[in-house]
Amino acid sequence: RSRGHVWSRVRSIPGVVGQEVMSGAGQCVSAVLFLLSHWPVGLPSSASSQLLGEGEQRGYQALFTANEMVNLCEPTNPSSFPAARSLAQKFFSQRNGESQHTVHAMGHCHIDSAWLWPYEETIRKCARSWVTVIRLMEKNPHMVFTCSQAQQFDWVKSWYPGLFSQIQHYVKKGQFIPVGGTWVEMDGNLPSGESMVRQFLEGQRFFKQEFGNYCKEFWLPDTFGYSAQLPQLMQGSGITRFLTQKLSWNLVNTFPHNTFFWEGLDGSQVLTHFPPGNSYEMKGKVEDIHVFIYSIDCNVFLIVSNPRVQMSSPDRLFSELEADSSLLCTWTGELFLELHNGTYTTQAQIKLGNRQCETLLHDVEVASSLALCLDKTFQYPSQPLQPGISDHSLAWYFRPFLNHSLAWYFRPFLNHSLAWYFRPFLSLVLQNIP
Template identity: 30%
Template sequence: MPDKDNPQPERPWKVFLVGYAHIDSEWLWKVDETIDVCRFTFGNALQLMKKYDFLTFAQGPGFYYELTEEHHPEIFRDIREMVERVQWRVIDGAYIEFDANMPSGESLIRQFLYGISYLEGKFGVRPRTLYLPDSFGFSATLPKILKGMGIENFATSKLDWNDTNTFPYHIFRWRSRSGDEVLAYSTPGSYSDYLSDIKRILWNIEQQREKQDIPVLMQVFGRGDHGGGPEEVEVQNIARWMEEHRGELELIPTGMDEFFDYVRENHLEELPVFEDEIYLEFHRGVFTTGAWVKRLNRLNEWLILQVEKLYSILGVLYGVEYPGETLLRAWKAILLTQGHDALPASITGEVYGDVMRRNFDVYRDLLSLFRKGLKIIAEREGAGYIVFNPNSWPVSPYIRTWENVGGFHQRLGDGSRLIYLRELPPLGFRGCGEVGERPGDSAEVTETEDAFTLENSHLRVTVSRKTGWVTSIYDKRSDREVLREPMRPRIMWDYPMPFRGRFVPASMFDAWEVYYSEGINKHFHRDLRAEKVSLSERGPLYSSVRARFNYRQFRGKASVIELELGLYADKPYLEVKFRAHWNAHHRFLKLLVPVEVESDKAVFEVPYGAIERTDACNAENPQGRAKYEVFGHRWVDISDGNYGVAVINDSKYGFSWCDGTLGVSLLRSPSQPLADFIMRFIGMNKSAQEKFQDVELRKAGRLKKGFINTAIWFMVLFNEFRNRKKVTPIDRGYHVATLWIYPHEGEYTKGNVPMLAAELNTLYIIQRGPGGSSSLWNLVSVEPAEKVQVVAVKPCERGDCLVLRLFNTTAAPIEAALMPNLPLEGVAEATHDERPVTELPADGGSVKVFLGPYGVKTLLLSLKR
């Protein structure tokens, strides 16, 4: 074995040396500063490449090239020249270094659709490797999405940050449930390793060999976070080491593709297969921090799909011009927000304000486009009212409107009107002279001294007048109780604690972390009891009870939390409308839903798929126990196979699943990152790297690490105290969210949970028109509609055709039938970046499409004109 202090490989290793610069698009600085970061980083790399022709430099994603082309065209021209000389390697293919957990599956596809389109158009290359060095975990469905975009390889440098378990591999085959697979690499070093000493490379070899004795290493080097890239002394060292260590190391300055090509050609069969999410056991708070950014992200990424569908229909029916440039700008703003710091909200208050304004602007513009499109239909059809259904199945929604309506409706306490519409056509619209129909049911409320009872034909819900807790949800159809204990809000202490963290203590990352289960925090929590419980709405369409909770923290301003608990006529779910004026600091608010279902498994929606996770408090393995706070999208379902309960939401991403209780993470209140303090710490780390002292810290024993972590904790506390006037808790202010508690027969597919989740996240608008005519039209139908969804409809990027994106929401393969309501010239299956692969027959106007488990298919429809 090599000497511990001066490790030497036992046999020659191939070391692929990749120059790189990690750039955070917006973190402790705004995008305006990132423009200058790109200028000096790229300019520095170009100078070094001109001086040292063996040096290669890899860089992505597309956004940084866009900034450089616009603001520094002379640098952009030099980059193109270096790309032609194959010294500058264009990687990633994405538009931004994205968060890989919280964006929708369609948003991830658009990252690559627009990123690859730009990079291929400007440089004539298609990236094959995605490098996400600093993102906070990776969804199990990412390999499927990458393969659909032609991305073959994936790398990250984040997994060494795990605080509980060591990730088992460095080189592996990462496979989605669908069977799609990419070659993956977890670098043993950092994304900003400093090559001041050959020991750095030898140390990384030793780290990799502890897990896998495969003699090939990818060594990424170059200053990062605020850019910088390789320094000249590193390049000079490489030139010298290539001679001095010839025979023991084969040092190859090259790109990332070459590393993966070599591994694929020489070691593929000996690599393990990893078929799971890559869960980062650190930074678990990012699923909850920054509630408004997350809410706007959810609103915008689904509203833009509605607008695309609407204007695709307008083009087919009336020849209306598609607002392509406007929607592309909106998409790029959404994708920028899905950067790995912006969407997690691990950003300064100033940057958070920028992100919020950008997303409010996008929402305003999309809403304006949507209303304009509805108005066009109303005028062309001569209807009194138009309602559009972007979902690919018939829906019967409740819609709140401020319009005066002539049909049956309920006037609500805030002055709005609630109407019910039956059977809107799939991917189509309904025009009518008046809106408002009577469902075959009513929502009623009764009260006693102790409780309010809400009831419709599906459920009977009891709300305690003393606590405001939901003490019972009784499923009348299945004749069983849904809750094991009352559903209630809980506030937990969430102060930064000093000891967790492998290399850097978690206390450094208040905005990133959760602390409620460690140290003194785990002993302090409170189940809130309402100060007031009152009747809010009394049928016949909707009945609700409002519970108001107060929470005062020491001498601070009180937080006011309100839960409106309601039932709709003929709907099988309890609606929970959450509103809060949040003034807490270092507190964590959850809604606890203890379900009466015998299962230790819960299924969470993830981007274009779903994943099953084990109850973290009862998991048999340490990996399962480390997942005490996880991400999910629009729904979570707990089922025993015969019966289940789904919790559906319109804007939340953080959850806990412990002892049979699902905790919906509603709000956190960490301190905003202090830019000056963090940048000083980064500077200290860079200095330590130059002297190889960072490795000494990694070697340190538990006692020494504990001492260092405690010292850093005190530094954090001191800096927060010193800057207490600047330190504003993130998320102070007003917040809203809506949840549906939905009991159902069978597991989530039989219960049609994905359909209800899509309906909650759909914006239904009633648009007035000039006439009184009735009309009904739909673009396309799909069977089985309860399992296969048409998520996206848009014009092709190239050519005169329509793109349809189909998604199998189940874990079983399905043959779907697509039935377009328009004359077809032809149908082709395509890659997700819209390159035709296979022609599909259209028999009798129906197109058969095979989708694997959680399969996603892109179809190109050529229409007869």
Template identity: 25%
Template structure:
């Protein structure tokens, strides 16, 4: 847990400071602003001592991030915030700006990091993984090219530690292995993460320096910057891919942390945007302190043993606790901004219930949205109140009523689903009237003895009543899925949460099967028999069909949510009771020779086939020459491909922090019970969109962002006081470019808009605010930072 980390930092830094003063030439190199924050808070005297050593060149600040994060799963913007936090801290406290980023212990590295580091002025990058067993990389350094063709020099290091009293062995081995090289970099230290120096090892290095001097070999205590300055003079080979895979189990282990982390990222984006918008009209004071507190929690959970799920259970709970702390802060800020942005809204008429939806994006968004609220009073009569929703122009829009979250068997609580287009960065008003009916209308879905058939816009969906699976998803031109789609497959796994010895799961051992009627009735705690596949909602907006499955003692309730716009969602609630097994959701496309790309941090990359485990973010798109299907998710990072089928990795249940060593050191105890990960209830959400290749490839990024960062919808009665907010910021002339951040400028003057082109094609867009406009041009996968102040729009540094 973090307290142990703080204690270790205090001890290591005290010892290192002593040695810096005792040994001539010795320079202690360390990164991670978080550790320095702890030293500053818990031992101010030591902190000032370190500052003095750093000023004299005896202590070197390297890396310059808040901590060493997982380098695959954070969103691109949250890598920006990770670096920005460390940059600001080390500049303020030490007046230094490292130029070589250091993540030696992270479990692989996304290619999206290159552009981000380049924009922060980094010249080099050091990482240890993946090892040579997993990926072939040039020795001695290479140029790592990003999605946008920017570059940093990269070095795969050897092991970062040496063990107490063993530095001599490591250095001798390194020198022998690199005898033909003119320069080399050898990392040493004690402890799992490099740790600090020991007197014994420092004395050994002094002896080795004298010994090797006679052999015309110079050993120097140095820094990453000095080493990269030297290798930067060489003609280095170029690598154009992510540095993966290693430990693919970490793309899935401890899925609760991953899902809540994703939710925290998305919530932060929405709340920051709302607060910035509200402060522009002086409706609220920009809550910089509160936002930074929440952000610190989110960035801390990026730690490379926490977000990947390789930690002990206590650390898992700590990560969830930190994220809950951030989310509670954000929840309060969101409410404050929401009510402020509702300024000037007129009072509601007595016969309608008002509700509002705030769109945090600078462009219109269209979709199915949900508002849940109480009627004016409890209605005890046996009847049904059917909603009629009006937009702010008084036009009736498509809506339907669905089962509310509570279970109170009277007419009181209403959950209204409605289809709408929301104006950009604005409060959108709706009003709901109700028609009193004798009973709720019965679901009206076409059915045969074997299938439910749903016509949804230009799509047709057929759900097999005998298997519970999707047998057809097509339009009038194309079949997108093979029959038997969305099966929950079970694969053999092991005890290792890293899964560090290979890169794929290749032994399928079963599937969840549809429960029979008796099993379904028992699982759902019903007294009357119920079919295992049944309709639970049907209306003008969407149809919802539910199916219940089992595997051994585990159960799954799967909802198929079929929108009238043709999009297909699945919501999976699973009661998982299996150990050392893994679950994948099988999505077999009907495409031949399909390729697949997945979203990466500020980029996207082609996924590997043949069941190799891949890591990606909010969407994956499979496509052939003419058509495509995108799968959006809310917190799933691992997946694999086999013969045109995408297999989303939902969960796995290894033991907590069980690290294989070798056969002489068995990992799992044989004399006690050991807890396994993910035993219990878990939930997973996916959306499938399909159509022509170009259209789907272009719109998937925005759709996935909206699926994850939905508008806030809330019913309340405005006072009619105040003035409506001024004109909003808009992003026009593009339906591709994304806004990934809208925040107050770091210096406090003006607002910052971060934009991203998620395609390999050049794009242009127009920013507008009041009378101010700016044309923004993008290269492939390019990030742009734009400052908006009293002078208008201007492109700015990423640290703005």
């Protein structure tokens, strides 16, 4: 007894030995005893340890259920016992395997828009990768593949129109799934708020025009940080879900959640998930899946507690998470990545050129608004501006933008920026203002 609480060690349950359950009731209630008395006995110690180990899903679920029962019970109020008993009945009514995790498997090909190769090679990489995916879909109607970055789709549309038509066909069938909602997988910190909005605007517009739907998920597996404004921008773009991978790469502090609500500065929330496998290149082997679920190495081929694997989609995954999200934690503010330090301060000329472009685009839009107020016949130069806006949005792809690519890629940015492209438009618009 400690400060009026009862601490009990459950010694008759393999896999929960030594786990302490605290009851604020002052005594061990009958509902917990009900759970214990119905525990199967006679299992060999080795098998029971494997089935109900503290690191296994079934053992964790048993401890969680017992804790929930203790929380529900009021020793002086027997009417609270049936609710606790129903939890035990639900636990024991599960058939073999029902309590295990379900892995939502889907294909994905993370292609850097620029890194150790030029843009032209990125276009060829996209074509080679997606042709392979289409051939797999022809052989397997259950194959599901997710793909982000509107810029890469636009490249394939221009360079390989036949392949793009096949992609559109499989998008309609629900096998080739566009995700992300942005023009590229951009850096999450340095671009201005307006630049971030333009990323979502251009990306969502492309996906709607070419595939008939807006993206529901923001897909950013690999970037160097996540500003606190992103949840608000996602919500404003019709996106309520977020997937990333990079948080598992923290050097010092392990991020405490894999599935949680991320809350922005204004209170906007998005359901967030990042796979715990520490890589976006997992091969789907038995060992990989076991590490993915339990974060330990495993060299055996068949384990009773292995999760079930099914082909799925981002929408199905997040829909199931949303249906059971009452116990999820909320993280407020920036998601800081403890890795790639220094990339925001090197090659300052690139950052300067980006800021000059952002300022000029802002001035063009403000001046255009003023010109329209003074002259209702004024036409905003959207079509002439579009190539420059697309190129500027592409420049926000995080690797070259943060000097994390080959030197010959970003060297041209040191000589000039896209600012030269936007200056004439500002002059043109200003001519329409008396």
